[in-house]
Amino acid sequence: MASILHIDSSPRGERSKSRQLAKEFITAWQDRHPDDAIAYRDLRQTPVPHVTEDWIAAYFTPPEALTPEMAELLKFSDELVDEFLAADRCVFSVPMYNFSIPSNFKAYIDHIVRVNRTFSDENGQFKGFANGKKVLFITSRGVEFGSGSPYEGWDAQEPALRYPFQFMGVTDIQFIHANGLDLGDDARKRGLNEARSKIQALVGSW
Template structure:
């Protein structure tokens, strides 16, 4: 039995393509693995605040020295880290905003990249503490970024996600990008079909 964390980050509801594709992945997965446990988190209905000066101070205070106020400040972050670490696999659906990730998901990353919980500092080096986890990112993009596209090379989304999760130790990271979704109905259909076909392929081999 596998434990899966399914997270949506688009501020849009039913019209969100990333949500629809993330849901498709989960539905297809459940057909093959009905016994698996899915935990769902929605950053639209449960937004994560930006980190604050108090949050940073609490984060960098050793556990044994944390005051009750510091523990309170870190409570949501601790819950998110516990939830993330408890999952064997993660399905994260994310829109592209301004060539990168929306602030909703950036706040999530800021809350789970935690010293002595998901990474450690050993002398001059950082060490990822997260082991044995697979992540698939399903992204929705208005434009195209594949080879030969006018904005080829402008994709700052995939690298930022890859670096943040590699930093904390995740090595098995996959991407499914639905592209061209705001370039007219024909290209939208093409982009969605291609992403759905990639989802069907990956679900059988993940």
């Protein structure tokens, strides 16, 4: 039995295509693996606070020197880290906002990239602790970024997602992009159908 962490980040609720696609993946996965445990978090319903100066001060304070107030500031972050590390697989649905990611998912990343929790720093040598974990990002995008597109090279979303998790030691990182959703009915249908085909293929091999 595996443990799956499923996080939605779109603020659009049921109208969100990234949420819909992630739900389709999870439903198909549960059909094949009914004994797997699914932990779910909705960043729309439970927002992750952005880091503050006081939070940063607590972050860089050794555990034995934390005041009760500092420990309280890190409590939610500790919960997110524990949840992330406990999962064998992670499914994150993340829409593209202005060629990158929503601020709520950036805040989530900022709370789980934690020294001595998800990575170590020994004299400038970094080592991630999330080895062996699989991470899937399901995204929705208004335009297309392939060769010949007016926006070729503008994709700042995938690097913003890939590198923090790679830094934490994740080597199995996959993306399913639903592209061209704002380019008319035909492009939207094509983008969703391609994403759904990839979902069905990955469910059988992940």
